[in-house]
Amino acid sequence: MNQDRRNEDGEYHRAVLLDEVAELLAPVMPGIVIDATFGGGGHSRRLLDEFGAEVTVVGVDRDPEALEQARELGVVAVQGNFEDLSNIVLPIIEEPPAGVLFDFGVSSHQLDEASRGFSYRNDGPLDMRMGPDAKHQASDLVNDWSESDLVRILRDYGEEPLARRISRAIVESRPINSTAQLSTVIAQAMPAARRRAGHPARRTFQAIRIAVNDELDAVRSGIDQAVDMVRPGGRVLAISYHSLEDRIVKQRFVAGAAGCTCPPDLPVCGCGMTAELRVLTRKPIRASAAEVESNNRSRSAVLRAAERLAA
Ligand SMILES: C[S@@+](CC[C@H](N)C(=O)[O-])C[C@H]1O[C@@H](n2cnc3c(N)ncnc32)[C@H](O)[C@@H]1O
The missing domain is CATH 1.10.150.170 (Putative methyltransferase TM0872, insert domain)
Known part of the structure; x- marks a missing residue:
């Protein structure tokens, strides 16, 4: 990892809910996972450690600085806005992805770097663009x-x-x-x-x-495209940090699952009602007390996941 982009603790960004993300993606392996918010690559790194050759990670980020981390990790990385997820990733993958992961918001690196203008604690220019497309x-x-x-x-x-x-x-x-x-x-x-x-x-x-x-339009469009893109049985995971993002994810998953009345732990839909998704997190997953203690950023993190049903 590029040392220049790390903070004084040697981190670009400390990823949240790593175990929970890996656990939710384990059943869809082997396959391609799109890490639609690559950031410092914490989630991608964990997936590579956990699933080895079974997983092919494709990283996406609006921010060219984040993609430097992707190149160092050796994953395929594309600069772009996940608002255009299909256009960005479909041309470079040979089969539909098994999973798409979103970890919304800004990275610690973006916040810590005063010149990016995100921080109310450090003086900087009034910029706040996540990437050149803003x-x-x-x-x-x-x-x-x-x-x-x-x-x-x-x-x-x-x-x-x-x-x-x-x-x-x-x-x-x-x-x-x-x-x-x-x-x-x-x-x-x-x-x-x-x-x-x-x-x-x-x-x-x-x-x-x-x-x-234009973050909320991107969330709306990115989640829609992820649901359409994953293979049957594939999973879409989204980590939100405030209620505006989380509401969009929740409503999209609930709308996609309408019709299916199966309990979340049933492996396949048994009720016969038409639905494109099965919600895997009736209640959203939150960080454990231990994680919140060691990473304050995880305090507000809310993870939701849904599985694409066979047509
Ligand atoms: C919370 S960080 C992700 C951290 C990452 N999961 C990790 O483990 O290091 C969010 C990242 O998503 C990127 N991002 C936010 N909105 C985006 C969008 N609409 N399209 C592409 N990337 C986006 C930001 O530039 C930032 O690098």
Whole structure:
């Protein structure tokens, strides 16, 4: 792995729910697994360790820096947005994949690297693009968008109760040139009580990042294409970090399974009702207390999985 891209702990990103992902993919081996959010390759590495020659991993990431990790791991890697998953991977695989894995959001490397502009803790440019395909930079939204558009994204993507107040402060403070300046503007717009309850800029930064990268449309489209692409018996796994992503995954899986009333541990559908999916995680899987203790990022991780049924 490229040392330059690691943090002071020697990590690019610490993957979450590794055992759980490997366990859910074990029954579909041997086969091709698309790691649609390659990042630092933690999940891919685990699959290669666990399944050896039985698995062929294809890595996808929007971020060219992530793909450097893929090349070092020796897996086939493609730069692109999983919003176009079929166009990106179908031309380079010889059979339908046995599994598709999504681990949404940003990597620790992207967050830690101040020059990427994702962090409200480190000063950097207002960028927040996960990859070169993003249509905006954070500075476009912060300095050019109307106040009402800012209110809308802060509410819809940040679930920020003070969306109106913060948007007004942003508009009145223009031009805003750095993440530190934006963070200060947000903090100053907040009542003292809110400033004590977690970092005041967290929700606003999340909202801007989601809008810059059009993340929710990508999740919707990526999950749809993954469901269509996996072979019968193949599995789609998705790890979400906030309710907006998780809701999309959950609703897609539930819609795909409508009609099938079999219990989740039944190996094949026995009810005869037409459905394209069997949901494998009626309740989403969360990290164990031990994992949360050792990797705080896993605290909000929610894993859902579904299996494609034979036509
Ligand atoms: C949480 S990290 C994945 C970490 C990875 N599972 C690991 O074990 O290191 C998310 C990665 O997905 C990428 N990503 C997010 N949205 C994407 C999209 N729409 N298309 C392709 N890659 C995306 C980000 O660039 C980031 O590298």
